[in-house]
Amino acid sequence: MTVARVTLPDGKTLEVPLNSTCADVARKIGPRLAKDAVGCFWNGELCAMEQRITGDGQIRIITKGSPDAVLLIRHSAAHLCAAAVLELFPDAQLGFGPPTAEGFYYDFVVKEPFTPDDLARIEAKMRELAALGLPFERKELDPVAAGKELRRLGYKLKAEYLEELKLKGDVISFYVNGNRFSDMCRGPHVASFGAIPAFKVLSASGAYWRGDASGIPMQRIHGTAFPSEAELKKHLDLVEEAKKRDHRKLGSELDLFSFHEEAPGFPFWHAGGVVLWRELTGRGTTTTTATTCTSWRRRTAPSP
Ligand SMILES: [Zn+2]
Known part of the structure; x- marks a missing residue:
């Protein structure tokens, strides 16, 4: 097979050479879409436009200003949160940190549960890192090099997870923010830590590595992020109102x-x-x- 068949949201299909990127698909659909694309869902997974296409699949492209574009902000805020936690708790182990419909979370293995004071310090550290800008830079490695990089970074759980996948010939992407943080991730993100317009750390709760209740206990930090401070405030006010009306x-x-x-x-x-x-x-x-x-x-x- 030298071409991949890509199915668009309207059911139409187009063919691209294997190892094309999602950006290539957008260009093939139209220059306007290629210009406005900020990320996509490839087979349901949130991905950067640099994602390589290694087989048939479905694509949905996220454009600037579309409702899904907030996912980039939230996903970037999750990286910022993990960067702050590692600076304050260098022994913490990273789990996963996806965006959600209401915000984002990131899971950590830490010795003690996070206290409200810890969360305030984490948010303050996030603001400190955001003030430095720190662009998201993508780097691509083969699976063996990616495993070595994860072990070098001290991300033991992620290294084990990657080894379990037994990937061959795939491209594994990392996103690096200066010399302060690096994470294995498909993207997409905003341009830098400084380009996350408004964020807030909300709470911490118990979780388990990969959701397995018999596995490794973790601490999940919940937060949220929005395109503006006004939208963040509106959301936080609604959450407060909902708490008052909690049945x-x-x-x-x-x-x-x-x-x-x-x-x-x-x-x-x-x-x-x-x-x-x-x-x-x-x-x-x-x-x-x-x-x-x-x-x-x-x-x-x-x-x-
Ligand atoms: Zn990411």
């Missing part, structure tokens, strides 16, 4: 239902809650004696 908080405050350690995720309906639920659903009558959390074992509770 778990309201249910307890209004004496409607409660949750208990004995049955995680199971709502224990209080008398008022049962009345309200019956009124809303039209099931049963409000005059029936309400079931309370003291008699939860005798019935099945509706889920709030």
Whole structure:
């Protein structure tokens, strides 16, 4: 096979020589698209336009200003977060750090869980690194050289992961930010750490290496990033409002239902809650004696 068949979002296909890049595909579709492309999804994976095409697949190109373009900002912020963590916690092991619909996260193996004070220091370090600019520079290595580079960097988990994939003849891309940070990654990113317009570190939670609960425990730092400070503030305000309206908080405050350690995720309906639920659903009558959390074992509770 010397050509790859690329399927576009509208179902049309085009053929490109093997080892063409996604940028070559965009150019083949049209010069305007090639100019506006900032990244793409290749077979569903977020990739830089430099991604090489080594077989048939599907492409969706992300253009400047499109809703998906925020993923570049968030993905770049995840790198910035990892760079800050490694500067403050040099023994930390890196897991993965993808963008998400609401922001980004990055997983780390650390000796102690991150405290709120740690998170504030990490965000401050992110701002310090962002102020230095530090462009994202792509470098491509073959799988053997990439494994060596990961071990040189001290990224043991990533090195093991790469070896497990047993890749042959593939190009593995790294993104380097000056002499401060380097990470194995498909991209795409904004131009530099300094080009992330607005970001915030939000919280930390427990996680496991590659989601395996019997595996290595990790700490996941959650954050978010937006194209402007105004959009970041709007998002944070909405999150605060949502917290005020969290059904778990309201249910307890209004004496409607409660949750208990004995049955995680199971709502224990209080008398008022049962009345309200019956009124809303039209099931049963409000005059029936309400079931309370003291008699939860005798019935099945509706889920709030
Ligand atoms: Zn990346």
